[in-house]
Amino acid sequence: MSIDTRNGTRSGTRRTKGLAKAALRGLGLALVSLPLSALCFTLTLLSIALIPLGIGIVTTPYVLTRARTYANWRRVLAAEWGGVRIPPAYRPLPKDANPWERTFGMLSDPATRRELWWLLVDMTAGVVTALLPAALLLYPLEGFALAAGLWRVMPDPYWYGFVPVGDQASALGAGALALGLLFLAHFVTPSVLNAHYRLTRAVLSPSQGELSERVRVLTETRRDAVDTSAAELRRIERDLHDGAQARLVAMGMDLGTIEALLDKDPEQAKELIARTRRSSVEALSELRELVHGIHPPVLAERGLGDAVRALALRLPVATEVNVELPGRAEAPVESAAYFAVSEVLTNAVKHAGADRIWVDLHHAEGHLRVSVTDNGKGGAVIGAGSGLTGVERRLGTFDGVLAVSSPAGGPTMVTMEIPCELS
Amino acid sequence: MRVVLAEDLFLLRDGLVRLLRAHDFEIVAAVESGPELARALAESEPDVAVVDVRLPPTHTDEGLQCALEARRRRPGLPVLVLSQHVEQLYARELLADGSGAVGYLLKDRVFDAEQFVDAVRRVAGGGTAMDPQVIQQLLTRRSGDDRPLARLTPREREVLELMAQGRSNAAIAGRLVVTERAIAKHTANIFAKLGLEVSDDDNRRVLAVLAYLDQGR
Numbered sequence: 001m002s003i004d005t006r007n008g009t010r011s012g013t014r015r016t017k018g019l020a021k022a023a024l025r026g027l028g029l030a031l032v033s034l035p036l037s038a039l040c041f042t043l044t045l046l047s048i049a050l051i052p053l054g055i056g057i058v059t060t061p062y063v064l065t066r067a068r069t070y071a072n073w074r075r076v077l078a079a080e081w082g083g084v085r086i087p088p089a090y091r092p093l094p095k096d097a098n099p100w101e102r103t104f105g106m107l108s109d110p111a112t113r114r115e116l117w118w119l120l121v122d123m124t125a126g127v128v129t130a131l132l133p134a135a136l137l138l139y140p141l142e143g144f145a146l147a148a149g150l151w152r153v154m155p156d157p158y159w160y161g162f163v164p165v166g167d168q169a170s171a172l173g174a175g176a177l178a179l180g181l182l183f184l185a186h187f188v189t190p191s192v193l194n195a196h197y198r199l200t201r202a203v204l205s206p207s208q209g210e211l212s213e214r215v216r217v218l219t220e221t222r223r224d225a226v227d228t229s230a231a232e233l234r235r236i237e238r239d240l241h242d243g244a245q246a247r248l249v250a251m252g253m254d255l256g257t258i259e260a261l262l263d264k265d266p267e268q269a270k271e272l273i274a275r276t277r278r279s280s281v282e283a284l285s286e287l288r289e290l291v292h293g294i295h296p297p298v299l300a301e302r303g304l305g306d307a308v309r310a311l312a313l314r315l316p317v318a319t320e321v322n323v324e325l326p327g328r329a330e331a332p333v334e335s336a337a338y339f340a341v342s343e344v345l346t347n348a349v350k351h352a353g354a355d356r357i358w359v360d361l362h363h364a365e366g367h368l369r370v371s372v373t374d375n376g377k378g379g380a381v382i383g384a385g386s387g388l389t390g391v392e393r394r395l396g397t398f399d400g401v402l403a404v405s406s407p408a409g410g411p412t413m414v415t416m417e418i419p420c421e422l423s
Numbered sequence: 424m425r426v427v428l429a430e431d432l433f434l435l436r437d438g439l440v441r442l443l444r445a446h447d448f449e450i451v452a453a454v455e456s457g458p459e460l461a462r463a464l465a466e467s468e469p470d471v472a473v474v475d476v477r478l479p480p481t482h483t484d485e486g487l488q489c490a491l492e493a494r495r496r497r498p499g500l501p502v503l504v505l506s507q508h509v510e511q512l513y514a515r516e517l518l519a520d521g522s523g524a525v526g527y528l529l530k531d532r533v534f535d536a537e538q539f540v541d542a543v544r545r546v547a548g549g550g551t552a553m554d555p556q557v558i559q560q561l562l563t564r565r566s567g568d569d570r571p572l573a574r575l576t577p578r579e580r581e582v583l584e585l586m587a588q589g590r591s592n593a594a595i596a597g598r599l600v601v602t603e604r605a606i607a608k609h610t611a612n613i614f615a616k617l618g619l620e621v622s623d624d625d626n627r628r629v630l631a632v633l634a635y636l637d638q639g640r
Contacts, residue, residue, distance in 0.1 A: 277534055280534065281531050281534055284531050285531070288507065288508055291507075291508075292508065297477075297507065297508045297510075298508075298510055298512065300482075300483065301476070301477060301483040301484040302483065302484060302512075306512060309512055310510045310511065310512040313510075313511040313512060313560075314511070314560060316563070
């Protein structure tokens with residue numbers, strides 16, 4: 001029993017302390033956020049308005065970055081004080097983007113729009129919810145002061161809440177109301193401040209729909225990637241088992257036979273040696289093809305540009321390759337892009353009946369862009385068991401996209417885009 | 424004949440050294456990386472360099488780049504490039520300066536020691552040795568959309584293939600088991616059908632063939 005009482009008292013003290021803390025924090029937040037949010041909001045709008053004059057191109061990235069820093073600071077406060085986590089979701093910008101790309105890259109980010117909206121909400125509803133805890137604490141104090149005699153200096157009638165204060169009796173009534181309010185504040189203050197943080201989260205964090213769409217896409221592409229790589233492994237295993245491995249076993253057997261025949265029948269042994277040598281050559285070429293199917297050597301040695309050039313040289317159709325890549329992408333991206341191009345080229349040769357193909361590879365705005373155009377008869381579609389579905393899946397793993405323009409009668413243009421950095 | 428050899432796999436390097444020594448070549452250096460190869464090519468004056476395309480430290484096309492660089496500094500330096508795979512792209516780069524004395528072969532060709540050694544000698548002598556696989560790719564690629572090649576008889580195509588690899592008339596005659604005069608007749612026909620100038624020089628002959636196959640891209 002005694003323990004319970006002590007606990008009760010302690011939690012009561014803690015609660016009172018928490019109340020004061022919440023009120024102070026809320027007051028501080030309101031005092032700081034009102035001017036800062038207003039400043040950020042005005043500067044951002046001003047800077048955007050100045051874009052047509054050219055000045056905005058330079059200032060906007062700077063202002064937006066400051067606004068982000070401010071928003072991030074508020075995220076930290078929400079997490080530390082309110083336990084409300086607001087994940088930042090800014091789109092990455094290319095490292096060496098020029099001011100133009102920076103400005104429009106940042107402006108087209110949904111997070112920027114959200115942030116502007118948040119600044120507006122923050123300096124109105126946000127400030128009110130931040131001030132409430134302090135108000136809930138200070139207003140009762142005024143009531144007590146009135147009851148203690150402050151009512152004498154106040155003009156008559158002075159309204160405290162819904163109580164008109166004119167004499168000591170009504171002042172005591174105000175004191176009672178103040179006591180009631182304080183009692184109420186005791187319970188609601190923490191949740192009021194929490195409401196402020198939650199308001200921040202509601203406006204600032206990416207919408208649920210956006211996130212669940214992202215999750216859906218990721219789940220799908222991950223499953224595709226796992227499926228494809230499992231199928232690939234099975235193919236490699238089968239090829240090795242039926243091809244090179246079997247040949248090597250046969251060679252070992254032949255060598256044993258040769259050993260036995262060497263003295264008895266040198267002629268036949270010689271014949272077997274020749275056969276074994278042929279087998280070893282065949283085993284080698286099978287292995288080479290297998291390696292080519294997994295990771296083409298030119299791709300490893302020279303990168304995507306030359307690998308596609310080498311690919312074009314092997315095609316039976318005249319193919320023009322245009323490469324503008326200032327560096328190399330990461331190996332998995334290169335590989336995906338290579339096999340995608342390879343598949344598209346194979347399609348063009350097999351089905352389009354084209355006699356000229358143009359391949360264009362370049363990197364811009366953080367994306368690797370590949371277009372394959374042919375002058376064939378057109379009519380290519382994604383889906384319906386075409387190779388293009390496989391290409392789409394391959395690219396999907398890297399958030400890449402595929403677009404096909406192929407009217408009946410041609411020409412066909414396949415465009416692929418993979419977000420990636422070059423090194 | 425003095426040879427500089429670059430190959431990063433110990434077993435293969437060792438085998439090549441033994442094979443070349445057995446055929447009376449002198450190995451002046453047998454190295455295993457790009458920088459070592461560059462140094463060896465600059466210091467010793469080899470009659471021929473036998474180089475693997477892929478070498479450390481980059482494990483990309485370091486060997487090929489080294490060879491091309493050495494040929495820029497010493498034009499006509501005979502270089503035979505070996506590779507686990509053959510690509511027209513690389514063959515073109517080797518042939519690009521037009522001075523001959525280059526070879527580009529699949530590593531598998533060392534299985535046939537005689538043919539391989541013959542290729543090394545040919546390159547050292549200023550000729551060319553292109554891998555049959557490269558030539559075949561070129562021929563199949565061009566045959567689909569080009570009239571003159573389609574006009575060749577099967578025998579002439581065979582001769583063209585061997586010629587493009589860098590073989591002399593005598594060698595082709597030996598290979599196809601016919602007289603040298605018959606080959607001379609075939610080559611004259613081929614040159615006429617392809618519209619190429621006749622030349623006695625083995626090396627220019629190959630370049631002419633490759634240039635023809637290369638045109639119109």
